[in-house]
Amino acid sequence: MQEKELKALVTLLEDDDHEVVNHVEGQIRSFGTSIIPFLEQEWEHQFNPVIQRKIEDLIHSLQFELVQERLIDWKKSEEDNLLKGLWLVATYQYPDLEYDELKKEIDQLYYEVWTEMKEDLVPFDQVRVMNSVIFDKLKFRANTKNFHSPANSMINIVLESKKGNPISLCSIYLLVAQKLNLPVYGVNLPNLFILTYKNDHTQFYINVFNKGLIFSREDIDNYIEHLQLEPRDIYYNPCSHISIIVRYLRNLVVSFEKVGDYEKSDEVKTILQQIEPDPSEEI
Helix, strand or coil, X not given: CCHHHHHHHHHHHHCCCHHHHHHHHHHHHCCHHHHHHHHHHHHHCCCCHHHXXXXXXXXXXXXXXXXXXXXHHHHHHCCCCHHHHHHHHHCCCCCCCCHHHHHHHHHHHHHHHHCCCCCCCCHHHHHHHHHHHHHHHCCCEECCXXXXXXXXXCHHHHHHHCEECHHHHHHHHHHHHHXXXXXXXXXXXXXXXXXXXXXXXXXXXXXXXXXXXXXXXXXXXXXXXXXXXXXXXXXXXXXXXXXXXXXXXXXXXXXXXXXXCHHHHHHHXXXXXXXXXXXXXXX
């Protein structure tokens, strides 16, 4: 379809006949997510508030589809790239966010830690260096005042504000550790996401939400017992990147419900249905 015909379709969005409008919207949606740039351009040059609002709704609907498509593709082929998954989650709220912007910020954090990291440090000291740089020098911290804010699950906002929830702070810490080739992984504890340092000789745990506090398996035993839960392997061992993204999305569902935005909460539930792993991995 030519651009003139597309523009003509857009003008019909203000038609008084609901059937006509529904038909036009259906035709526009049929072009898929590739039509988003055209709609954005039309919105910028549109002076009719009715048409402008209809375009906004169409753009949001198509961007929502795009997030789902990209996350499904990421799960199939790029799950090893955690940052890419975190970027895709953030594009739900910030569709113009550039992946390269996030990558530069993580690269800078890596450089800050790398310059302080000395060779032949034992695992505990490697973590202590990371803690010193991330929490003391760079001032990353727990967002306890607005714990349920949706912004805590948006990596771009967490990097900017340096405040986040357990899983977002863990994710940033984990991305830096991965670039340093440290054997650090996520662990899906109930009510608290943590990290583990695990190699053939050593395993201990890191509570990033508490400034990188180091603790032991026995501490997890006590935590599980306090919650009156049965011990499970997933409470002690590394989880997959898809499990991290799923937990992000579950946090977002709760966050949007807490602020009364049930429409977005329902949309995130829809995204979750597309990428949730086998039930045996769930908490």
